[in-house]
Amino acid sequence: MNMPGMATKCELLAMSASQPARLTLSLRTLASHGAPDAASPDGWGVAFYQGDHVVLHREAAPAGDSALVRELETGGPSTPLALSHIRRATQGAVTLANTQPFVRELAGRTHVFAHNGNLPGVLERTPLPASRYHPVGQTDSERVFCDLMERLGALWNGAFVPPLQDRLSLLAAFAAELRPLGPANFLYADGDALFAHGHRRIQRESGRIEPPGLWLLQRHCKPGDPFPDCPAIAVRGAGPQTVMLVASVPLTTQTWRPLAEGELVAIRGGELVSTTLPVVS
Numbered sequence: 498m499n500m501p502g503m504a505t506k507c508e509l510l511a512m513s514a515s516q517p518a519r520l521t522l523s524l525r526t527l528a529s530h531g532a533p534d535a536a537s538p539d540g541w542g543v544a545f546y547q548g549d550h551v552v553l554h555r556e557a558a559p560a561g562d563s564a565l566v567r568e569l570e571t572g573g574p575s576t577p578l579a580l581s582h583i584r585r586a587t588q589g590a591v592t593l594a595n596t597q598p599f600v601r602e603l604a605g606r607t608h609v610f611a612h613n614g615n616l617p618g619v620l621e622r623t624p625l626p627a628s629r630y631h632p633v634g635q636t637d638s639e640r641v642f643c644d645l646m647e648r649l650g651a652l653w654n655g656a657f658v659p660p661l662q663d664r665l666s667l668l669a670a671f672a673a674e675l676r677p678l679g680p681a682n683f684l685y686a687d688g689d690a691l692f693a694h695g696h697r698r699i700q701r702e703s704g705r706i707e708p709p710g711l712w713l714l715q716r717h718c719k720p721g722d723p724f725p726d727c728p729a730i731a732v733r734g735a736g737p738q739t740v741m742l743v744a745s746v747p748l749t750t751q752t753w754r755p756l757a758e759g760e761l762v763a764i765r766g767g768e769l770v771s772t773t774l775p776v777v778s
Contacts, residue, residue, distance in 0.1 A: 507613040508583040508745045509711065511684045513691045513764045515739040517575035526748045527560070527583060540596040541566070542611075543581040545574045549606035549688045552576075555596045577766065578691055580684050582611040594634035598684075599642050601630060604653035606688045608646065612638035613698060613710065613745055614680030645671055645685070658689050661763055661771060668692050669761050669773050676759060676775075682710035684743065691764040693743045695756025701746070709755030714742045715767065716751075739767035 510527045512520055520543075541560035544551040552574050560566050560583050582597035598611040619637040629650065630643035648667060652659040668685065672694045675681035681696045695711035718727035718738040727740060741764050747753040756762065759775035 507585045509611055509613050509682060509684055509743070510581040510745070510748070511686070511691055511693065511743040512576075512579045513741045513743075513767050514577050515767045516736070517577050518738065518740060519573055519575050520579055520581075521570050527581060527744070538585070539591045540584040540593075541582065542596050542598050543569065543579060544598045544600060544609045544686075545576040546578040546607075546609075546686065546688055547574065547576065551600060551607045551609060553598070553600055555593060555598075557591050557593045557596050578686055578688070580609050580611055580686055580691070582613075582684075587615045590635065592634065595636045595639070597636075597638060599639050601642070601646050603646060603649060603687075604655075608649070608688075609684075609686045610638075610642040610645065611684045612641065613682040614638075614675075614696065616641065616675060616678040616681065619678060641675060649687075658687075661690060664690070665692070665761065665763055665771055665773060668694070669775075672696075672759065672761055673775060680706060680710065682745065689765070690770070691741075691743070692761065693756070693764070694759075694761045696758060698745060708758040710745070710758075711756045712744055712747050712753040713756065713762070713769070714744075714747070714749070714751055714753045715769070716740050716742075741767045741769065 508527055512518065538559040540557040542555035544553045554565060554569065556563055556565060580598050584596060598609045600607050600609050616637040619640050628647050630646045632639040632643055648671065652663055652667060672681060676696055680698055681694065682698060683694050685692045693711055695709055697706050697708050698710045699706055716727045718740060727738065757774060761773050762769055763771040
């Protein structure tokens with residue numbers, strides 16, 4: 498079996514913006530971590546929200562030398578919400594079915610999930626009775642996403658988006674179950690909000706598996722501001738832009754805020770709208 502910490506070499510990236518924007522240098526920086534000689538060479542994917550649905554691009558190949566990544570830098574869709582993942586395989590073969598982000602439909606909208614960590618034993622869990630959601634691939638990450646979607650179905654049972662705090666509470670309980678199993682950093686989005694849970698990952702300096710597992714950066718941009726003043730480029734609208742990035746490691750020299758161990762945040766329109774920490778008994 499793979500070492501429990503190996504999956505923490507995966508890379509996560511999400512962007513939430515107040516108006517549609519295009520990921521540029523941040524996507525390129527993340528992709529460089531997925532070069533063939535880097536720590537995460539086993540596939541990549543990115544989901545761009547367009548209303549309640551997503552444009553999904555994935556390849557079961559290194560991101561660092563991908564022509565599609567280069568194309569998305571200059572011609573990718575504008576979006577207020579995007580999630581990306583670069584894979585270092587630990588469970589499951591290097592195939593498209595095992596490449597994140599994963600997507601599922603619920604209540605007429607597309608839900609997106611990406612996980613960084615290794616959760617031994619998850620694949621051996623007994624499936625939920627009469628579960629609507631089943632993995633296509635063989636990863637622990639997709640298995641826990643199907644589990645999460647089944648739970649979310651109880652909230653998304655009407656024509657309206659469930660209250661944010663109800664979704665946050667459900668996700669906090671879900672994250673609390675994952676943390677004892679192994680590194681459990683994840684991104685989840687439902688088109689209305691982005692949720693990010695920080696746990697632990699292999700730290701570059703110490704080589705130990707410890708917090709932080711995710712970092713935040715918020716920038717307030719004026720029209721035409723170049724990178725590095727802003728981590729994304731607004732491609733529509735003439736007003737100011739607010740952008741929030743979530744990443745496994747800081748991607749720029751700016752001051753990023755680390756998420757505390759077990760911290761779960763909700764982000765909408767580039768703004769942090771809610772946060773929760775584990776209850777210490």
